[in-house]
Amino acid sequence: MNQSHNTLGKVYLVGAGPGAADLITVRGAKLLAQADIVFHDALVEPEMLALCPRATLVPVGKRCGKLSSAQHFINKRLVDAAHKYQTVVRLKGGDPMLFGRADEELSTLKDAGVEVEVVPGITAALAGAASIGQSLTLRGVSRSVAFITLAQATENPVFGEPLANPSADTLVYYMGRKDAARIAQQLIEQSPNHGANTPVQILESVSTPRERQWSSTLFELAAGKADQWFDSNSPALIMIGEALRENKVTQSQNIVESKTKAA
Template sequence: MTGCVYLVGSGPGNPELLTVKARRLIEESDVVLHDTLPGPEILDSIPETKREDVGKRAGGEWTPQEYTNRRLVELAEEGKTVVRLKGGDPFVFGRGGEEAEHLAEHGIDVEYVPGVTSAIAGPGVAGIPVTHRDHASSVSFVTGHEDPTKDESAIDWAALAATGGTIVVLMGVGKLPMYTDELVSAGMAPETPVALVERATWPNQRVALGTLGTIVDVRDERGIEPPAVTVIGDVAATRAEVAEFLRNDAESEETET
């Protein structure tokens, strides 16, 4: 019998934010193909005998998507129950849609299991709501890591600058100078608050605050690295009002410029 593939979101990395269904499927599965973003505590809880690392690391080693697609089909055709474990949510810049289509093309049953997306959880644990009645009535989620084979970017930074809402960029630490310049050139004020939340919900979470005009220097001074979420907009400044009282923020380091 052909097996089934579960596209599972692990949330932002804290094991307590893994859903009950995700944990059950991981325990019942024969194989877990995982990215690097589920977080060390979650990955360490999975027996090494059934873990396969197919992750991608910015500027480092990476597993081609074609290999991952092929491996999912191979395992399912062997009758295995497979968990494809992704950071955040599989369908929020996680290529879950592509994998689901590939599995369907090969006649493999697939089930989507939602996860807490870091696009909301990352800012949230830093005391930053992505929407706020006084500051932002809309939020745009943007990838900072588009398909490198594209002839040109599909992101209209000028349109985003004109929305007046919050902009959340995932996987965008490396390209921070590019899109902050684009937003300022499009008319967004250089004084617009910006926050970088590195390894949100992990034990070594860090938060760095700045503005469109200063955040690149802040990133470099603090050595902020992926995985990190960028939050652009007035909501980023609200952290200052609640940071002292954030119980899940006790170990984060903060820089403000």
């Protein structure tokens, strides 16, 4: 619906979730159905775009390592759209507030006097844990989880050095495919909580029909055993930690019993 010259539309930053169209929130799906225009990431599934029957669809890229629209250009288009349309949706993969550069879009829209609302989505780490049926936390084993990305906030992403010593028990790396072996090697060498035998779970295109999984250890990952397995066209999630070990329940019980005896 076109706006009058004296009013501004509202912009919604909507989390598309990890991939599957039916994992978007009910609020997000309702907004897609009402939207006049939708600016969507490249990773958004076609089935989800079918939820926007009345909207003008505008792809804006944002696939790590691939050609995409410059962030400042996306910001400007959102402001311009608010002058023309009543309901504007910026559909972002996963959750808008996690590695989604939502802060830049929020700041630009607020500075322009445009009303904006964030609708959260399921981030890939949670969908990945659900897919493999293994919790990221575990009593006596993992009390903390870190979400990490090595991608820098530039228009042409570059990858920095892996974090030398992440303090969390379970580590989840987003957009870490190119640095997977280096991440593993550095953890083995420098992290007291993540030795060579630490379990690793890698998921690509989580929650979609194209989902693939690779299960091994930090030693195998450091040796480059996953390098040829990766599909450069699919988003990958690297999860590392003892909570991902298959015999984790027995492991947790043993740790708790050991602490009880020591006390």
